[in-house]
Amino acid sequence: MKAIVKAKPEQGLWLREVPVPEIRHNEVLIRILRTAICGTDVHIYNWDDWAAKTIPVPMHVGHEFVGTIEKIGSHVTDFKKGDLVSGEGHLVCGHCRNCLAGRRHLCKDTQGVGVNRPGAFAEFLAIPVTNVWYCDSKIPLETLACFDPLGNATHTALSFDVLGEDVLITGAGPIGCMAVSIARHAGARYVVVTDVNPYRLDLAKAAGADLALDVTRQTIAEAQKTLGMKEGFDVAMEMSGNPSALAGILDNMCHGGKIALLGIMPDQTPIDWNKVVFNMLTIKGIYGREMYETWYKMTSMIQTGLDITPLITHRFAYTQFEDGFEVMRSGRSGKVILDWTR
Numbered sequence: 001m002k003a004i005v006k007a008k009p010e011q012g013l014w015l016r017e018v019p020v021p022e023i024r025h026n027e028v029l030i031r032i033l034r035t036a037i038c039g040t041d042v043h044i045y046n047w048d049d050w051a052a053k054t055i056p057v058p059m060h061v062g063h064e065f066v067g068t069i070e071k072i073g074s075h076v077t078d079f080k081k082g083d084l085v086s087g088e089g090h091l092v093c094g095h096c097r098n099c100l101a102g103r104r105h106l107c108k109d110t111q112g113v114g115v116n117r118p119g120a121f122a123e124f125l126a127i128p129v130t131n132v133w134y135c136d137s138k139i140p141l142e143t144l145a146c147f148d149p150l151g152n153a154t155h156t157a158l159s160f161d162v163l164g165e166d167v168l169i170t171g172a173g174p175i176g177c178m179a180v181s182i183a184r185h186a187g188a189r190y191v192v193v194t195d196v197n198p199y200r201l202d203l204a205k206a207a208g209a210d211l212a213l214d215v216t217r218q219t220i221a222e223a224q225k226t227l228g229m230k231e232g233f234d235v236a237m238e239m240s241g242n243p244s245a246l247a248g249i250l251d252n253m254c255h256g257g258k259i260a261l262l263g264i265m266p267d268q269t270p271i272d273w274n275k276v277v278f279n280m281l282t283i284k285g286i287y288g289r290e291m292y293e294t295w296y297k298m299t300s301m302i303q304t305g306l307d308i309t310p311l312i313t314h315r316f317a318y319t320q321f322e323d324g325f326e327v328m329r330s331g332r333s334g335k336v337i338l339d340w341t342r
C-alpha cells in the first residue's frame, strides 16, 4: 500500500510503498478515505527536537482519519466490513489505575497512532477495536476526518460550564476556532478569541467569535471594555502554546475564573502564581480526548447544528501531500484534508 513515511531522520516526508498491516485478534483494518493534517504532523515533517526524540524511523505517520472497516480480527464482533469509522489515536494500557477505573484518557502509558506506532497517512490502518468510533454517515467525511482535533477542542471547551459565560480563547488555530464554534453552540455569552495572524482571525470570525483580537494591535482589556464587561472572563481556553497568551489570560480573568490549557508551552514557562492564588483561579490541563464521552458529545453537537466545515480550507489528493504540508506551514490555512480515494 501507499503511505506517507518518515523515511529518513531529517526534514521531509516521503510517499512510499509499505506492507499492509497485519491485524491481531483484537484489531480491525481500516481502509482510509480521508485524513487531516495536524500540527503534530508538521512537527514531524520539520523534524524538530521533539520529533527527533519521539518518532521511530522509518514509520508512516498521521492520526486524524475516517475510513471504512476492511477486515476484523478473530475476537472482534461489534464491527463489520463497510462500517464507517474514525478512531481514537491514543492507545491506552488497560492496566493502570485510571484505565481500570474507566478513566482511560488519564492512562499513564498512552501510545500514539502515527507517533509511537504506524499511522493513518496510508491506504490502510490497523488499530485495536477499543479505539474505533462508529460514525454517523450523515456527517460529512471531511468533518469526520477532523474528529481527533475537534475532540481536543470539545474536551477543552466542555471542561467548564460555558452557558451564559464570557469566554476567552487564545490562539485561533484550527483547534481554537473549533473551540469558538463549540462555546457558541454550548451557549456562551461573549466569545473573544486572540491571535497574531490575520488569516486565522478571519477564520475565528467565521467560526462565530464576537471579537477576534489581534494582540499585536489591541489588548484583551480593551476588548473587555468594548463589550462592556466589568469583571473579567469566566472561562478561558489556552490554544496557542504561547507564554504571552497565558499571561494575557491571567490578567483578564474574573475572580474564581476557570482556565483550561491545551496549548503546549515551551519547557519551564513562567506563570504569575499570585494571580492564580489571589484571584482564586482554577487551571486544568487537557490532553487528548475523553474516551468516549468526548466522541459522544462532539457527535451530538454536530447532529444538533455545530458546523466546522468553514474551518476546512484546503483539500488535496494524498499524492499531493507536499502541497498540504506547505499550506499548513504557511499559517494561511484551517484544517487541510488529504483524500485517499484519488
Ligand code: NAD
Pocket: 038, 039, 152, 170, 171, 172, 173, 174, 175, 176, 194, 195, 196, 197, 200, 215, 239, 240, 241, 242, 244, 245, 261, 262, 263, 264, 265, 286, 287, 288
Ligand atoms: P496552531 O499552531 O495551528 O495554532 C496556534 C495559533 O496560536 C496560531 O494561529 C498562532 O498564530 C497563534 N498564536 C501565536 N502566538 C499567539 C499569541 N501570543 N496570542 C494568541 N495567539 C497566538 O495549533 P492548533 O493545531 O490549533 O493547536 C493549538 C495548540 O494545542 C497547539 O499549541 C498544539 O500544540 C496544542 N495541542 C495540544 C493537544 C493536547 O492534547 N494537549 C492536542 C493537539 C494540539
Ligand code: ZN
Pocket: 092, 093, 094, 095, 096, 097, 098, 099, 106, 107, 108, 109
Ligand atoms: Zn492505562
